[in-house]
Amino acid sequence: MDLAQANHAPKPYLKGRSALDWLAALLLSAGGLFALAQYGQYMDDYEQAILLAAIPTFIALAWAWAGLRNLLAGVALLSLGGIELYHADLARAEQAFLLKYFLSSQTAIGWMCFLFFFATATYWLGLLARSDFAEKTGTVLTWAATVMGTTGLLVRWYESYLIGPDIGHIPISNLYEVFVLFSLITALLYLHYERHYATRRLGAFVLIVISAAVAFTLWYTFSRGAHEIQPLVPALQSYWMKIHVPANFIGYGAFALAAMIGVAWLLAERGILATRLPSLVMMEDVMYKAIAIGFAFFTIATILGALWAAEAWGTYWQWDPKETWALIVWLNYAAWLHLRLTKGLRGAVLAWWAVVGLLVTTFAFLGVNMFLSGLHSYGAL
Amino acid sequence: MNRTYSRQLYEMLSSMRFAVSLLTVLAIASIIGTVLKQNEPYNNYLNQFGQFWFPVFEAIGLYSVYHASWFLAILAFLVVSTSLCIIRQSPGMVREMKSFRTGAREASLRQFAHQHTTQTALTHTEAERVVTTYLAAQGYKSKSKAQADGLLIAAKAGSWNRMGYMLAHGAIVMICIGGLLDGDLPLKVEMLLGNKQVTSLDKPFAQIGPESRLGPDHWSYRGNVFLPEGKRGNIAVLNVKDGALLQELPFLITLKQFHIEHYSTGMPKRFASDIVITNPKTGAEIERTIEVNKPFEYMGVSLYQASFEDGGSKLKLKAHSLLPGSTKVFDAETEVGGSLQLKQGEEPLRVEVTGFRPFNVENMSQPTPTDSEKNTLAMLNRHLGSGAKSPDSKDLKNVGPSFSYKLRDAAGQAREYNNYMVPVTQEGRSFFMTGMRETQADGFRYLRLPADENDKLDTWFALRAILTTPKEHALIARRFAATAMSGEGVSDTMRARLADTAERTLHLYAERGFESLGKFINDTVPEAEREKAADVFVRVLQGSTWEAWQLLRERQKLKPLEMTTTRADFVRDTVNSISDSFHYGSPVYLELDQFEEIKASVIQATRSPGKNGVYLGCALLVAGVFFMLYVRERRLFVLLKDSGEVLLALSSNRKTLDTDGEFARHQETITTLLNHGPRTS
Ligand code: HEM
Secondary structure (H helix, E strand, C coil): CEHHHHHHCCCCCCCCCCHHHHHHHHHHHHHHHHHHHHHHHHCCHHHHHHHHHHHHHHHHHHHHCHHHHHHHHHHHHHHHHHHHHHCCCCCHHHHCHHHHHHHCHHHHHHHHHHHHHHHHHHHHHHHHHCCHHHHHHHHHHHHHHHHHHHHHHHHHHHHHHHHCCCCCCCCCCCHHHHHHHHHHHHHHHHHHHHHHCCCCCCHHHHHHHHHHHHHHHHHHHHHHCCCCCCCCCHHHCCHHHHHHHHHHHHHHHHHHHHHHHHHHHHHHHCCCCCCCCCCHHHHHHHHHHHHHHHHHHHHHHHHHHHHHHHHHCCCCCCCCHHHHHHHHHHHHHHHHHHHHHCCCCCCHHHHHHHHHHHHHHHHHHHHHHHHCCCCCCCCCC | CCHHHHHHHHHHHCCHHHHHHHHHHHHHHHHHHHHCCCCCCHHHHHHHHHHHHHHHHHHCCHHHHHHCHHHHHHHHHHHHHHHHHHHHHHHHHHHHHHCCCCCCCHHHHCCCCEEEEEECCCCHHHHHHHHHHHHHHCCCEEEEEEECCEEEEEEEECCHHHHHHHHHHHHHHHHHHHHHHHCCHHHHHHHHCCCCCCECCCCCHHHCCHHHEECCCCCCEEEEEEEECCCEEEEEEEEECCEEEEEEEEEEEEEEEEEEEECCCCCEEEEEEEEEEECCCCCCEEEEEEECCECEEECCEEEEEEEEEECCCEEEEEEEECCCCCCCEEEEEEECCCEEEEECCCCEEEEEEEEEECCCEEECCCCCCCHHHHCHHHHHHHCCCCCCCCCCCCCEEECCCEEEEEEECCCCCEEEEEEECCCEEECCEEEEEEEEECCCCCCCEEEEEECCCCCCCHHHHHHHHHHCCHHHHHHHHHHHHHHHCCCCCCCHHHHHHHHHHHHHHHHHHHHHCHHHHHHHHHHHCCHHHHHHHHHHHHHHHHHHHHHHHHHHHHHCCCCCCCCCHHHHHHHHHHHHHHHHHCCCCCCEEEEEEEEECCEEEEEEEEECCCHHHHHHHHHHHHHHHHHHHHCCCEEEEEEEECCCEEEEEEEECCCCHHHHHHHHHHHHHHHHHHHHCCCEC
16 A cells, blocks of 8 residues: 555545543443433424434544543542432432532532632743642643533523423523633633644633633622522523524634734743743634634524524614624624734734623623613623 | 616715714614613603703603604614615625636736645646546536637635625515514504504503504504403503503403412522413414413414413501500401501591512521631632522521502602511510501511410500500509519509609600600700619609500409510610601501402403514524635636636635635645646545
8 A cells, every 4th residue: 555545545434543532422422311311302303313412422522522422531539429429409409518518510610610710820830930830730720620510500401400390491591601611611721722733832821711700700609698599581592592692602712822922922922931821823723713713603503693683673783782782792893803814914903802702702792781871681791 | 866876876875884874873882772761651851851861861752762853863773774685796706606716817916815836747637537526526616718828727715795795684674674564663653643542541450542543454562462361362562652552452361360380499480370261253262371481372473471460469467556545456358459448547548558478588697797707718618519509697587468558648659568477586586577668769667566476466455555545554554563663661652653754754755755755854954864873764764665565454353474584675675666657647447357369360462463574584594604704615727728727716716824724725735736637546
């Protein structure tokens, strides 16, 4: 056989998968099929189709990224454990030690908050002290936070059904829940780039924005009691919500990440931390990748929003403040991409633009709910 | 137009700079639209901006930015500009997609950012086979061409990137056109041509003429159909500017029943309308239930559950006179949306019933801060556990039906009232709540009327009547003095003096309650003793009220009552609420006696034929964006020179670090292949 083919043709996908990969595939398939057999009767066709499609999707993700595979395993173990400990009785959250201090949703999310703060501090220590060990610890803590946060959301999902079968719903339906989702998605995107570019130096910056989100979540919990599970009002009882919201938050998360890289780039360009941060070119590259993925998902999210609006409000676009701001965010990043890709622009302008872009995005995400009125009553402060 | 001018115009319109300027204006205009509430009643804007600015802002369309002509014009220009951009770019892009650039010269290849020179001992044919096989496996298409001093292998991958541009930009054009068609552009044109005029809806639909009506074949619209239960309709109301147009639907809708369900928290859970749609031509009927998020489409018109209102619930009322000394009660029947004429005292009054709610869920819990709250650890502890836990104690109760009405005097001034049908328990006592407010902007201030032992207001009304009848005061005062000073050692003069005081107190109280008493105290008592005096007055009033109650019972031939804490509470609450009732602003209290609820559903009817174009555009947009962003166009050139020298060069229209990595990989492999030749392994 030709050397050309033997060594350089892409390897057949299925070959060269490790035993762990196959185990992951087996467990994911078994879990998915079990869920279908057990709960399929409560699902409509869409839901069944999505459950089935989720199996190969998660297998592909787990194979492509070992970290994600471990995350899935950890989350499955902890959340199933938590659910088991409940014995279908909410009061157990107060009685069972493991639930009260580890696995019940509020506690797990509390752990997530703590771990994200801890990870931020550790990354900064690593950056300033040039300590590989500290940075590695930062990575581990970020993964741990992600595991706890995801577990918290999944357990919360289960808890909502324990309150009452008619109240149960996926926990992405109010501002509190989506803030947790935002933290998790931003962290995962960051961890992906950390692995792809083999540098942990940017963690210190990205974790700042996550910490800010976590701080907001905590404030929202303690001062507003926002964490209480609320039933869904009719407008939110839609399949579209379940896909529109996560797509939006991949966009928001990616834009936030890009903005923080923008901050790092601007500092490095001025000589601040320049010797500790990755090269300017690499940071530009990460920034572009993040905005590209953010833009793609934000496009999808906005379209899904329009489809949903058509069903709930009777028209796909009616210049509701939230819709309008989504359009502004979208146009903003379209302009960013035009400048980089068609004009070949690089450097400070794009970095500043990414930072300002986060302000625009934050306004679209929070400001609209706080200052403007409209149909997106969802998650008013 | 001169040829060069039109050329310049074309270039300007199709330039990215022009498009970006348009987009910037569009973004700013959109922001204005989100900050200034759109499509409010014009009066609100008049209040907000004043006489001077109101017409200016109206003229530039700020109250409906997204429907302003200039806004639509910008959108239209964007469509033109983007289309021209596509027309201008596409031919070149298609050529690029097809071309392998086999004409590339060595000199230009040497300008590439990614290039590498190596040697090979292989013949051109052998080398070509090795390289093209390898590149094919890497997803490249290649073409070779002999050049003056060697052979050029030109390979490319990711040409779909260019396709992405055409898809995404074409999609934007499609979406904008679809959106413009579904917007109110067609209607604007009709109104400009003078065919249509808005109406203020101050008369029944039947009397509104064709100049404010749109036929069932009207191109696109979005309006509301108001349907009380049991009624039918085929007219949707479109809000246009400061008025409305009537849109005739191609079918009749009958509302059989409207359902509303609630969670235990009082939050709405489900809104649904059972409707029957009748096709006027065939008479065919279709039954459907539409819900929020579950619309129904028929004959190109989509029907949505938009909101709900009262459909004219029938109310039976008891009007209790609040005139001094009056115990008059009369019955009245009306419905929500209807009105009653009242004659109480001198002035005629109009009662306009504005709303009815069959139940009200209220949080009745009293905040009880515990010690543990101050402790951080305890507070943290409260937030551990399940998300089902409420952070503050809630005590949700259905406090029963309520109805609201406006009371309008002869001058047209109105106060608004909100009365509950059954008593509400507060601090262990029962009250009938009746709220009053002077303007829409205020919250209701509630008057709490204590319910008697039969959970009725009868005792309260009787007490109020007797306490506001001056000629009864002497008797009550005497009885009060006798009870209060029943001991042996009290002289008759002292008793008489107390009775005197009590009578005067009752006189004052019967004027305007505590207000008149307070004024009296301020005028006659030195400041230092006012508090004590007020205390005495209140005790006198409470004692007198108790006596009045006993007197009433005597007259009804009922046994006297034993004093208990509950009755003491009742007396205190009665004294307070009668005083408050002087500020009630109404000479009657309307009690809701019976009701028959009739709901109405507001169904939105839309026709948006541009929708399919928009949706297709959306699909193309997503595809286009992914192609543009995730398919990198790369061109790899391998120039095999007759001298044995080999030049490798790579270009990409996406300059990212991935391209560096990819070139490094290709360079290494191709160099190895060319130096060691193909071998079987
Ligand atoms: C609604 C307005 C528009 C939006 C949202 C939009 C969006 C985009 C996006 C996201 C890209 C991707 C970046 C890239 O791959 O290059 C792009 C590329 C591009 N756009 Fe636009 N665009 C718009 C209008 C226009 C207009 C009016 C022009 C014409 C001057 C234009 C010209 C281009 C060109 C030439 C490219 C580069 C294509 C390539 O080389 O791959 N765009 N556009």
